[in-house]
Amino acid sequence: METKTPYHEPVLLKEVLKWLKVEEKNRKVYLDATVGLGGHSLAILENSDTSFLYGFEWNEDSYELALKRLEKYKERIKLYNQNFIFAKEILQQEKVLVDGILLDLGLSSFLLEGSKRGFSYQKDEPLDMRINLELNLTAKDLLHRSSYEELVTIFKKGEVPKAESLAKKIVEKRKKKNFETTFDLVTLIKELYPSPKRINQILPIVFQSLRIEVNKELENLKKALEDLPEILKPGGRLVVISFHSLEDRLVKEFFKRDGRLKVLTKKPIVPDLTEIKHNPRSRSAKMRVGERI
Numbered sequence: 001m002e003t004k005t006p007y008h009e010p011v012l013l014k015e016v017l018k019w020l021k022v023e024e025k026n027r028k029v030y031l032d033a034t035v036g037l038g039g040h041s042l043a044i045l046e047n048s049d050t051s052f053l054y055g056f057e058w059n060e061d062s063y064e065l066a067l068k069r070l071e072k073y074k075e076r077i078k079l080y081n082q083n084f085i086f087a088k089e090i091l092q093q094e095k096v097l098v099d100g101i102l103l104d105l106g107l108s109s110f111l112l113e114g115s116k117r118g119f120s121y122q123k124d125e126p127l128d129m130r131i132n133l134e135l136n137l138t139a140k141d142l143l144h145r146s147s148y149e150e151l152v153t154i155f156k157k158g159e160v161p162k163a164e165s166l167a168k169k170i171v172e173k174r175k176k177k178n179f180e181t182t183f184d185l186v187t188l189i190k191e192l193y194p195s196p197k198r199i200n201q202i203l204p205i206v207f208q209s210l211r212i213e214v215n216k217e218l219e220n221l222k223k224a225l226e227d228l229p230e231i232l233k234p235g236g237r238l239v240v241i242s243f244h245s246l247e248d249r250l251v252k253e254f255f256k257r258d259g260r261l262k263v264l265t266k267k268p269i270v271p272d273l274t275e276i277k278h279n280p281r282s283r284s285a286k287m288r289v290g291e292r293i
């Protein structure tokens, strides 16, 4: 079913407000590096009546929706329709240091279900997967222009089982027929992994690995992690929520070795059962927090 009203349920909301130390009367400056539909941003603004929020959202439609949703707070926000890899540069130009940063990684429910960009294997849509339309290559381009070896690398990086067999099958298939939609790819995957249980495990991993490559998500995350401590005030906090092990591993390793941050979460914070029941998509969330020394 189509989602009529674009929506995304913010994950670990109470925990984000707590770890960002959002309080009623605080004159703090926050950066929401992944505004999405503005769920976390809205809560930050509502719960701290004198704070100011800078926000970055790369997807054009989400940015417009967030602008509207946060309109009421327009005196206290500045939103950019930009990749968060530019946040450090832009905030330094603004001569701003912030008290707290949120990186809520990945896709929103709106992007998965309502963007028509082929992020979901459950919908037959063009194989695009670009978060931002200025990116050069779509998922379809990747499937057609990558060599066998490049496809293997993409799938291995995404930890797809049988990466070689999948790459081989794609190369064979594309000689006969173009991949146009998500279901063209789903059909091929179903041929390769016949057990229904296995297919349900593999489909999200293959789609995720393509999406990560199209949007250079791991490269963006690495750059953001390197950059963002530079625009935090001493005592300011970096809160990162990730949704799969490739991201969480990067965040964990980074926090461990980065001398600018004190790690406040020995173990990641995860949603409780009530949240998972209410919002099953939150079940894979892991939140880690570092504090600028």
Ligand SMILES: C[S@@+](CC[C@H](N)C(=O)[O-])C[C@H]1O[C@@H](n2cnc3c(N)ncnc32)[C@H](O)[C@@H]1O
Residues within 6 Å of the ligand: 008, 009, 010, 011, 033, 034, 035, 036, 037, 038, 039, 040, 041, 056, 057, 058, 059, 062, 082, 083, 084, 085, 104, 105, 106, 107, 108, 111, 131, 220
């Ligand atoms: C999980 S959603 C955030 C949801 C948001 N916290 C809310 O409550 O509505 C992640 C968002 O990050 C955006 N995004 C992904 N990569 C980005 C990047 N490199 N720069 C800026 N935004 C990005 C996506 O478009 C998506 O809207």
